[in-house]
Amino acid sequence: MRPEVRERVLQAYKRIAEVDRPEVWITLRDEDEVLAEAVTIDEALAAGAELPLAGVLVAVKDNIDVAGLPTTAACPEFAYTPAASAAAVERLTSRGALVLGKTNLDQFATGLVGTRSPYGAVRCVWDPTLIAGGSSSGSAAAVALGIVDIGIGTDTAGSGRVPAAFHGLVGIKSTLGIVPTSGVVPACADYDCVTVLAQDLDSATAAMKVMSGPAVTDPRSRSWPSEVRLAAAPQPRLAVPRAEDLASLSPAYRRAFADTVAGLADKGFTHVEVDIAALLDAATLLYDGAIVAQRYSAVGPFLDSAPAGADPTVAAIVGAAAEPSAHRYVDDLDALARAKTAARELLCDTDGLLLPTTTEHPTIAAVQSDPIGINRRLGTFTNFCNLLDMAAVAVPGAATADGAPFGVMFVVPAFEDQVAIDLAARLIGTSSPALIDDGIEVLAVGAHLRGFPVHRQLIDRGARFSGEVTTSADYRLVDLHTTPPKPGLVRRSGGGAPIAGELYRMSAAALGTFLAELPAPMGLGPVELSDGRWVTGFCCAHDAAERGTDITEYGGWRAYQGLPPSAATRTARNPSTVPMT
Known part of the structure; x- marks a missing residue:
């Protein structure tokens, strides 16, 4: 067994005893x-298996099946x-x-407090x-205590994001259906979402990436769209x-x-104030409406049978939910x-909406005195997300609340x-991990490079x-002598040189619109x-390349553009016999 995996498991159980x-x-x-499972994983790795999450320790919220x-x-x-794990857990x-x-x-x-359980109130x-x-209180605490790397929870009304905010964690609530909910005890089936909690964005994203993708067992599951x-x-x-x-x-x-x-502004953002009253009004429909x-x-x-372990507040909320009429x-x-x-109109000219994750951090005693009122306030900014089919990422804010953790969400x-x-x-000052592997790799060598005139076409897509x-x-x-200036790349086996460029990944639909709008002679x-x-x-038509100026010796468009204009007057070799890329 790899010592670090064995040691991590041993340290986790030691930590459980300590806390x-x-x-x-x-x-x-x-x-x-x-x-014993760690030994099996180690043997699989030794045999050449690809296990990107090998040794990652996970705590799973107990409304999600683990075989x-x-x-x-x-x-x-x-x-x-259950005989089988939920799809999300099995993928991990x-x-x-x-x-x-x-x-x-x-x-x-059912709740955002973490106190509505016969197994005890989960403490900060x-x-x-x-x-x-809550409701993903235990999973959040297991991560915050340093016991596990990843906490898996659910988030219908904010249940993954609120505990993340209270503990300075990252919480990713994906688009509805991106992570299948088969094997999850439903709360509101159309609005339930499996969520991830972690100490850092890389770990959270890695887990979400693995769990994502449709499943035949979940009719509500969804794929990333072609224009993502x-x-x-x-x-x-x-x-x-x-x-x-x-x-x-x-x-x-x-x-x-x-x-x-x-x-x-110091983080490179610009911002504009908007009226979110319509979103806050929609949020009330999750509990105050027929939803x-x-x-x-x-x-x-099940709760109508009055089980002894039913939480009174939960039983009252669910029982009252039988009353709304169909109309x-x-x-x-x-x-x-x-x-x-x-919501679409509100955000149409922005990259996203920045909100405080929740409103306050109450004591257990306060919640016990006012279980409904405080819970309602805590969901002020989280309740509408799933109702309106939106995604959110919760992270620590750039400031504390009088020294205590404070969370925001995008x-x-x-x-x-x-x-x-x-x-x-x-916002948190780290590199951004990639969540989505879909898309097509595209090489830019000229005017679409960063800092050049039409780079915006890549950004907009x-x-x-x-x-x-x-x-x-x-x-x-080859310099094609166009307006705006741009080069053409031509292939000559054994007769060329390495050309510098930038690699991008684009969705299939974005690439299609990109190609459709390329002006002659580009392709x-x-x-x-x-x-x-x-x-x-990028490639170009043969006749355009023939009329151009060979600039291969500069090694790339950026270097060539940095030279005095006179450097561009060199006579090119005729590339007419070169097969085009």
């Missing part, structure tokens, strides 16, 4: 059993033992992740008098709420958010459709998940910069890179 937080776990696996472990949804009488473990156990939650994922890691936040954006703009523009939209914030949270917004009927559909009949439900769906349109339209990750990375590269030594570069075709890969790159 003495039994309320975090509902089912904790035997240490020897997990170590062989009870699923309770924090209600003992509801418990069952099949790539080498190790599940330590099942974590505590607000019963049936850094102050046990405060709530951990693969990057945020290099100088992103954010929407931020007006002061009156932030009335529910505690004074400390209000100051922390103001400080975060004040520092946006809540989905909660009764999920577990109402009220239809009316609310219409209201949501209108709110979705309003909210984006459906399928803009990568954009939200890029925005979050910029959400192309993702992959790095600086060079072609193989079989190419020549796209296969180009060989110095490492032997073939990618799509």
